[in-house]
């Protein structure tokens with residue numbers, strides 16, 4: 001079904017009216033966002049939920065400062081990875097007992113790929129996408145150095161479809177639900193089916209979908225999944241990631257990073273490792289409790305929102321941005337890298353422009369925050385819980401102005417920092 005946002009292209013006032021009627025507008029007050037700032041980078045780091053500050057204060061002043069080590073029991077610190085995992089489970093379509101919060105996405109990817117390989121010991125190939133987020137590629141490269149006989153096949157390099165790449169040598173397929181660069185959504189249920197038909201296992205990276213798109217891990221038959229919590233789940237900088245292991249694999253799958261938190265009886269301090277039952281075995285060592293406590297508020301919000309409503313608004317925001325750019329920036333050499341079909345587009349719009357880095361810096365100077373990925377990709381994230389239609393209007397207008405006036409050519413916008 002086409003999205004009708006043409007009436008919003010007429011004027012900013014039309015966008016104001018849309019904001020007033022937005023069923024998600026009450027969530028804007030749940031986040032701390034500096035006055036006058038338009039934040040289009042929730043696909044990289046979500047803003048701080050106001051409740052996170054309260055919960056962190058409680059964790060620091062009471063649980064750490066006053067109650068000290070007794071908080072492992074009294075404040076539920078020990079169980080936090082499971083408690084928070086249970087909050088994430090419904091957001092990614094997982095029944096209870098299959099998700100745990102722990103470590104980073106990179107580490108969890110290593111654990112899941114290794115677990116999949118041990119479940120298919122006679123097979124020697126891993127498939128991934130050439131255009132995966134680099135950490136996914138690097139982790140698989142790392143797996144090849146620890147498993148001498150395992151090879152990688154890359155979609156987009158060694159073949160152009162999963163069908164071309166898959167055969168009975170493939171143990172595991174690792175794909176991202178939404179491409180980090182273009183925002184393209186893959187049809188996961190179909191890919192899982194093809195993977196299973198070939199007898200292989202499927203690992204899904206949900207970093208760019210968890211919290212902003214409906215995800216149905218159980219229903220799609222995904223075997224393992226990972227995802228970060230600092231993007232659309234608003235968990236805070238470097239907040240711990242999550243790992244999903246389908247119930248049917250939990251007692252056979254092995255965690256290669258077999259630390260004491262994954263032991264069946266951690267406080268017996270036994271000499272040998274005996275994996276815990278269920279999802280707990282996918283933990284490794286002591287977790288960053290303050291970061292876990294900072295994450296809770298974002299997950300409580302994710303629990304309450306209607307993801308279908310979030311998805312609908314996300315499609316409307318991205319469509320509005322694309323159509324405004326098409327009319328306002330047509331003459332300046334900017335091209336769309338994201339899918340034009342809104343059903344294939346995640347919650348971001350990527351525009352290609354050779355000097356995109358400088359353009360993004362010029363927008364940041366105008367308090368419009370987006371980001372840049374080499375080569376030439378300007379990424380604009382549209383998180384529906386706190387963005388307004390008027391924000392989209394203002395951002396598109398500012399972008400057109402930066403391009404028209406060539407403000408981006410100023411020397412100050414060329415200076416590169418460590419993080420782009």
Ligand SMILES: Cc1ncc(COP(=O)(O)O)c(C=O)c1O
Pocket residue numbers: 104105106107133135136176180205207208228241
């Ligand atoms: C698709 C994808 N996977 C993984 C990561 C990052 O993993 P980590 O949190 O381990 O740095 C990102 C970060 O942006 C990502 O976009």
